Amino acid sequence: MSRNTELLIVGGGPAGLSAAIAAGELGAKVLLVDDNAQLGGQLIKQTHRFFGSSAREAGIRGITLADEMRKRVSKNKENVKVLYETSVVGFYGEGEAGILSSETFERVGYERVVVCTGAVENSLNFENNDLPGIYGAGAVQTLMNVHGIRPGKRVLMIGSGNIGLIVSYQLLQAGVEVAAVVEASPSIGGYLVHASKIRRMGVPINTSHTILRAIGKNEVEGAVLCRLDDKYQPVPNTESEIRCDCICLAVGLSPLIDLFQQGKCRMVFVSELGGLVPIHDTNMQTTNKRIFVAGDASGIEEATTAILGGQIAGAKAVESLKGPSAESQKIINDATTELKNLRSGTTGEKIRWGRERLVKEIEIC
Numbered sequence: 377m378s379r380n381t382e383l384l385i386v387g388g389g390p391a392g393l394s395a396a397i398a399a400g401e402l403g404a405k406v407l408l409v410d411d412n413a414q415l416g417g418q419l420i421k422q423t424h425r426f427f428g429s430s431a432r433e434a435g436i437r438g439i440t441l442a443d444e445m446r447k448r449v450s451k452n453k454e455n456v457k458v459l460y461e462t463s464v465v466g467f468y469g470e471g472e473a474g475i476l477s478s479e480t481f482e483r484v485g486y487e488r489v490v491v492c493t494g495a496v497e498n499s500l501n502f503e504n505n506d507l508p509g510i511y512g513a514g515a516v517q518t519l520m521n522v523h524g525i526r527p528g529k530r531v532l533m534i535g536s537g538n539i540g541l542i543v544s545y546q547l548l549q550a551g552v553e554v555a556a557v558v559e560a561s562p563s564i565g566g567y568l569v570h571a572s573k574i575r576r577m578g579v580p581i582n583t584s585h586t587i588l589r590a591i592g593k594n595e596v597e598g599a600v601l602c603r604l605d606d607k608y609q610p611v612p613n614t615e616s617e618i619r620c621d622c623i624c625l626a627v628g629l630s631p632l633i634d635l636f637q638q639g640k641c642r643m644v645f646v647s648e649l650g651g652l653v654p655i656h657d658t659n660m661q662t663t664n665k666r667i668f669v670a671g672d673a674s675g676i677e678e679a680t681t682a683i684l685g686g687q688i689a690g691a692k693a694v695e696s697l698k699g700p701s702a703e704s705q706k707i708i709n710d711a712t713t714e715l716k717n718l719r720s721g722t723t724g725e726k727i728r729w730g731r732e733r734l735v736k737e738i739e740i741c
């Protein structure tokens with residue numbers, strides 16, 4: 377079987393949804409493909425009120441944001457077709473992708489593609505890290521917030537970035553005890569407002585600590601922690617045991633990049649952006665001129681920046697097919713200005729460094 381589209385969008389999280397909305401409204405024929413049963417990506421498990429730009433999504437819950445974006449996509453059925461529970465499994469030659477649903481494999485011919493595959497969770501090396509009861513934070517959120525299942529009775533959270541802090545709070549809201557949050561750095565990684573909330577609820581945050589091993593034979597029964605020195609080495613005789621039946625790892629995300637490698641996009645490792653990312657310009661175009669990128673796949677950030685990046689990628693992909701229009705220029709200029717504002721100030725410093733590094737790589741290309 378095969379089909380054709382002007383613009384293929386891989387991934388229906390905030391980046392892919394906003395790319396589809398922008399491109400569809402600019403008149404392109406769009407095929408949006410997501411491997412889940414509903415669109416929204418990470419947003420469908422985010423029950424908390426969003427942090428981020430106060431002019432935009434801050435204060436809105438992720439699930440509500442996903443609903444609003446889904447409605448905008450379904451309003452434009454004429455231009456935007458959605459395939460659910462379908463994965464883009466490969467790029468074959470120029471302008472051809474393979475898509476796989478439960479029973480069917482199809483080839484899709486496309487003029488341009490925007491890859492918005494998001495990120496994968498990082499794991500952590502420690503003894504017994506394959507025991508049942510050890511989860512990534514995304515899996516814990518999916519269990520609790522999508523399926524209504526508590527992952528355990530007493531959870532040990534590893535990582536005090538915003539994800540570790542927010543998921544800890546959601547666990548407490550679900551009636552699960554959080555034994556402690558353990559953080560290898562000497563300071564808390566996420567926003568202090570989130571940290572204060574869980575501390576007020578009695579959860580200790582142990583900075584300069586790590587997990588050495590999980591205790592248990594068939595499932596998690598506890599963990600051994602230890603203190604770290606300023607070189608992140610275990611301090612002898614500081615080991616302590618903590619009781620828990622679930623260990624949740626919130627130790628960062630890495631961009632999901634397989635498709636860019638298949639598409640022969642040039643890649644670069646930028647630690648500030650979460651690892652290997654496709655080299656791309658401010659128009660979100662990669663070194664393969666047919667392939668655009670947006671969202672966490674272009675560097676780990678937030679949903680608001682994913683939405684803005686998706687708007688730019690969607691509009692630029694359409695411009696590269698049909699030429700610029702007043703409407704496309706407005707979308708791109710507005711989103712670019714807003715992205716610049718969001719990344720200004722001290723909280724955006726790390727991302728700015730990462731993005732500057734990308735600009736240098738583009739100059740070399």
Ligand SMILES: Cc1cc2nc3c(=O)[nH]c(=O)nc-3n(C[C@H](O)[C@H](O)[C@H](O)COP(=O)(O)OP(=O)(O)OC[C@H]3O[C@@H](n4cnc5c(N)ncnc54)[C@H](O)[C@@H]3O)c2cc1C
Pocket residue numbers: 386387388389390391392409410411412416417418419422425426427428462463464465492493494495513514517538539542543632670671672673677678679680681682
């Ligand atoms: C616990 C947690 C809390 C967060 N809180 C906030 C917050 O308060 N504010 C904020 O701004 N951001 C927050 N974020 C970050 C935000 O959720 C992400 O930055 C954002 O979702 C990234 O959007 P995306 O579209 O790039 O990727 P995702 O949302 O990950 O969407 C990618 C989609 O692509 C699909 N996909 C991947 N590969 C394929 C393929 N080959 N074929 C088909 N489909 C595919 C995935 O299944 C997924 O549906 C949080 C993240 C987490 C984990």
